[in-house]
Amino acid sequence: MTILSFNELIKTCKKNNKAIYQIIQEEEANLSEISIDTVRLKTLENLIAMKDAIKNGLNSSEKSISNWCGDDCRKLQDIYSKRHSLFGNVFEKIITYALATTEENLRMGRIVACPTAGSCGIVPSVIIATSEEKNIPEIKQIDGLLTAGAVGLIISQKVQLAGAVGGCQNECGVASAMAASALTEMLGGTCNEIIQAAALALKNILGLTCDPVCGMVEVPCIKRNAFLAVHAVTACELALCGVESKIPIDEIVDTLKITGQLMSPLLKETAQGGLAKTKTAVELEKNIYRH
């Protein structure tokens, strides 16, 4: 993409009187030398793969390779079939779908990395659960996913989206900002509200470490996807009410990068610190390696 900052993105939207998804699909068409229709078709393919992953995840309680995880989504479905959650249908569906996707990921099922495999449950659960409950048509879901892509892409031009580089803030944190922007677009937010939603989500997740037990994408990654999906909704709700981040998003992205650099290497996907070095994690580690 030729647009390198959010400031530039907002200016481009205003100047051309276009939505973020319109700008990004034009940029992608130019870059990849394909038509805008083809860009949208590719986006739809990813959306369909996300829906398939949710469907497969909902219907399975097969354990992950490590045998630790894989049946939490089943627990949610069992309870919510009897009673609704405190926050209602959209909320319970989002956390159920987030777990469905990440558990499917852990079973080596087919998922869409968005932006990474470890954070694959956040964007799909927010887009798809809300669309089902609020009857948002597929065409608007594509707009939402492209908006999420624009936000993720601009961040990734400055910051590598890998836990090993900057902790979980760079993976699940960015996914949450992407999901917040997608939801705001689908609910009719303005360009500014979309960017504010992304800013609020990202700002409030700065510093999140990556300390997976045994270095695997399971603990705490699976459940964290559900938490950060809900985090995205909070950001969207605030933005749609006109709440704005005092710190502009481009400065938040710079802070994301610097915070990642300041973070101890022990807390960046090395399994040398944090949860990975708890007594229980060390016990688990003794039993997991087969070689």
Add this chain to the structure above:
Amino acid sequence: MEQKSVFSVLSPIMAGPSSSHTAGAVRLGLMARNIYAKDFSNVRFILYNSFATTGFGHGTDKGLLAGLCGYNVDDKDIKNIFNIVDNNKYAYEYKQDISRHPNSVDIIIDNEMFISGDSIGAGEIRINSINGFSTNIDGTYDTLILMYKDKPGMISVVSNIIQKQNVNIASLHCDRTSKGGTASMCLSLDIPIGDDIVEQIKQIKDVFYAVNIRKLK
């Protein structure tokens, strides 16, 4: 700076659980398959560092083998690959070596092809060496690889043949054992060249290996 696609953050569609440890492993296997370019009888994988310590829980072992057998990153059968491939055909070793990338592997096919590669994040990979020669292949371009006796003029002979096809060379990487010894050349190409051209390059005097590696999907 090379421009990035929006699909770099909305994909790949892949079998989980990790873009670096699973999808990256499959793609390293696929590249090895493309480099070897014929059926294999046996393969030995040496996994290093994080690939060695957490590869089991991420299906890295399965991914490497599935890739070598031609499975794509999103194939649901990757997880069942040990039930599909005869277990006499493959073996794994696990090592720690801090001089290597955290996610690194050696792939030794039929004791005749030795390929070394890294999974560098988000499913992206890099092949660093083939039979001891340094390479710089990331699977994003069709790449022509040659091994030949080091002598003056080889680059221009090869590039002339390619130029006649009106194919642009995106990058060129050479290495050699010593002056006048064995040399290697990797050419990344903007558009694919035909098998007849690869044959033509094989016929050049003192070229003893040439293969065109198709880019990864």
